[in-house]
Amino acid sequence: MLLETHKVTKAFGGLKANSEIDFHIDEGEIVAIIGPNGSGKTTFYNVITGISSATSGQVVFKGKDITHMHPEKITELGMARTFQNIRLFGNLTVAENIVIARHCRRHTGIWDAVVNSKRQRDEIATNEEFVKKCLDYVGIYDKKDWIAKNLPYGMQRRLEIARVLATEPSLILLDEPAAGMNPHEKDELVEIILRLKSDNYSIILIEHAMRMVMNIAERVVVFDHGQKIAEGKPEEVKNDPVVIESYLGKGASGNGTA
Amino acid sequence: MKKLRINSGEWLFGLSGRVTFLISAILILFVCFVDKFHGGKAWIPSYTQHILVTCLLSALLALGLNFISGYLGQTSLGHAAFYGIGAYTTAVLLTYTGLNFWLSIFVGMLMSMLLAIPLAAASLRVKGQFLVVITYAFCEIFRYIAINVPVLGGTGGMAGLKAPEVFGVRITKLAATNKGGYMILLFLLVSVAAFFSWRVQRSRVGYAFAAIREDEIAAEAMGINVKYYKTLAMVISAAICSIAGSIQAAFATMVSPELFSSTKSIQIFSMVVIGGRMSIKGMILGGSLMTILPEVFHSVKDMAGLSFDPWNILYGLLLVVMMRVRPQGIWGRKEKDEG
Numbered sequence: 001m002l003l004e005t006h007k008v009t010k011a012f013g014g015l016k017a018n019s020e021i022d023f024h025i026d027e028g029e030i031v032a033i034i035g036p037n038g039s040g041k042t043t044f045y046n047v048i049t050g051i052s053s054a055t056s057g058q059v060v061f062k063g064k065d066i067t068h069m070h071p072e073k074i075t076e077l078g079m080a081r082t083f084q085n086i087r088l089f090g091n092l093t094v095a096e097n098i099v100i101a102r103h104c105r106r107h108t109g110i111w112d113a114v115v116n117s118k119r120q121r122d123e124i125a126t127n128e129e130f131v132k133k134c135l136d137y138v139g140i141y142d143k144k145d146w147i148a149k150n151l152p153y154g155m156q157r158r159l160e161i162a163r164v165l166a167t168e169p170s171l172i173l174l175d176e177p178a179a180g181m182n183p184h185e186k187d188e189l190v191e192i193i194l195r196l197k198s199d200n201y202s203i204i205l206i207e208h209a210m211r212m213v214m215n216i217a218e219r220v221v222v223f224d225h226g227q228k229i230a231e232g233k234p235e236e237v238k239n240d241p242v243v244i245e246s247y248l249g250k251g252a253s254g255n256g257t258a
Numbered sequence: 259m260k261k262l263r264i265n266s267g268e269w270l271f272g273l274s275g276r277v278t279f280l281i282s283a284i285l286i287l288f289v290c291f292v293d294k295f296h297g298g299k300a301w302i303p304s305y306t307q308h309i310l311v312t313c314l315l316s317a318l319l320a321l322g323l324n325f326i327s328g329y330l331g332q333t334s335l336g337h338a339a340f341y342g343i344g345a346y347t348t349a350v351l352l353t354y355t356g357l358n359f360w361l362s363i364f365v366g367m368l369m370s371m372l373l374a375i376p377l378a379a380a381s382l383r384v385k386g387q388f389l390v391v392i393t394y395a396f397c398e399i400f401r402y403i404a405i406n407v408p409v410l411g412g413t414g415g416m417a418g419l420k421a422p423e424v425f426g427v428r429i430t431k432l433a434a435t436n437k438g439g440y441m442i443l444l445f446l447l448v449s450v451a452a453f454f455s456w457r458v459q460r461s462r463v464g465y466a467f468a469a470i471r472e473d474e475i476a477a478e479a480m481g482i483n484v485k486y487y488k489t490l491a492m493v494i495s496a497a498i499c500s501i502a503g504s505i506q507a508a509f510a511t512m513v514s515p516e517l518f519s520s521t522k523s524i525q526i527f528s529m530v531v532i533g534g535r536m537s538i539k540g541m542i543l544g545g546s547l548m549t550i551l552p553e554v555f556h557s558v559k560d561m562a563g564l565s566f567d568p569w570n571i572l573y574g575l576l577l578v579v580m581m582r583v584r585p586q587g588i589w590g591r592k593e594k595d596e597g
Contacts, residue, residue, distance in 0.1 A: 104481025
């Protein structure tokens with residue numbers, strides 16, 4: 001078990017954005033989290049990545065309790081995410097975005113920088129390797145000197161994935177990576193995700209593009225009103241009356257299939 | 259349309275840092291010693307030298323604030339606090355304990371660095387106008403302490419500080435005029451601060467600052483300890499400003515609560531903004547401009563026999579025009595490309 005949550009609850013005042021969620025993912029698995037807008041998917045990401053910590057419950061990653069750990073420590077442990085509304089370092093170059101993501105795997109401090117120590121020089125060399133490796137992975141190495149925010153939308157999404165890879169994660173959390181993409185860009189994205197899968201990364205995916213979810217996810221978890229309402233193989237979930245109800249409203253499930 | 263980043267050199271005219279240093283060192287030494295080797299009227303009047311010293315002090319302050327307002331991209335209108343803390347620490351130590359001046363610089367730095375930590379902690383989660391208020395208030399605290407604590411001399415401050423010695427020679431006797439020694443000292447300090455900034459800028463730490471400037475949440479998610487790096491920037495920044503304060507105390511042979519004035523804070527901030535955030539040569543230029551321009555207009559006032567100082571009006575106007583026409587500052591990197 002790579003990541004496990006036990007009865008994770010996140011409350012904002014009286015509102016429970018996540019309520020007693022049990023979730024798990026194994027190594028090498030692709031799990032999709034779906035659910036209507038406002039059902040608590042992104043909150044759940046924020047809780048497991050440490051950006052906001054759970055009100056109650058427990059998050060265990062690689063056997064360590066990370067419920068109240070700081071986000072930078074969790075990243076260091078090997079969990080990295082992308083954001084629903086792209087959060088690149090917009091005014092920096094594509095290559096610099098990757099170099100920043102290397103932060104948690106490097107250890108030089110100010111004195112290394114000032115005296116230009118051997119450690120510093122070694123790290124600069126490995127940075128270049130990583131820039132090439134990560135950008136090649138998503139196919140945007142030729143854009144390495146571009147200012148990140150000037151990249152076309154689809155490439156910005158891909159740069160976010162490259163940046164995640166640069167942190168050397170074992171678990172990758174993608175938050176609506178296909179949002180706003182055209183069909184062609186979506187196909188390229190699916191290709192990247194499947195390549196990640198074959199390279200044995202574990203992936204949690206929040207996505208609204210159902211066709212994509214059904215194609216690539218091995219297991220689907222459905223959220224509604226902050227609760228986990230269903231879980232199973234894509235085909236099972238697709239035909240689950242509870243899921244159909246939450247998406248289409250009461251009565252729709254009476255027809256059997258959506 | 260889609261611009262590449264222009265990788266302009268950090269030093270003047272595309273020269274390397276070493277060459278820039280050598281050329282400016284020669285210029286400074288010339289200015290300091292030229293009047294020693296010829297008789298007759300001085301080529302470089304004491305007044306000009308005074309302005310040069312002030313330019314270098316301003317440059318040092320701007321380089322200090324650059325860590326907060328440049329690399330971290332946060333507004334601080336309280337950096338006069340560290341300037342004043344440095345100055346007062348030196349003044350108190352020289353007056354009451356007779357400690358060596360050079361040691362007092364380090365004590366001042368330590369004081370500033372320690373006091374920077376609570377300021378950093380208070381401003382961790384705030385931005386923009388809230389941060390302005392916090393930093394401003396921080397500085398005001400020290401102004402009132404300076405005014406109200408009797409040992410610190412009240413509104414009059416403390417006067418009659420002795421000039422420091424370098425290997426037994428008074429710093430004021432080093433060069434042709436009594437300003438020369440300070441000029442050399444400050445030149446060295448500005449060079450060190452510039453070199454330090456330049457090295458840090460492209461290091462892991464510098465990239466962490468850049469990430470925080472761009473997007474704090476993304477920075478956290480990329481494994482950067484935002485709290486630590488914000489505090490670090492504040493501590494570095496405080497240390498540099500404090501050195502400037504200590505030198506100022508010795509140079510002016512006195513300290514006064516005016517060092518803590520909000521005008522001073524705003525002046526330091528304008529140097530950074532005008533010079534161009536994150537640009538090292540911009541800091542030196544910004545600091546110098548903000549020192550030379552008032553003097554130039556002051557002489558215009560004297561020559562034209564005006565009853566008011568035109569600088570006071572032009573200062574505001576300059577800032578307004580600058581923000582409209584070139585918000586990134588003279589040598590700043592353009593932040594907002596039009597896609």
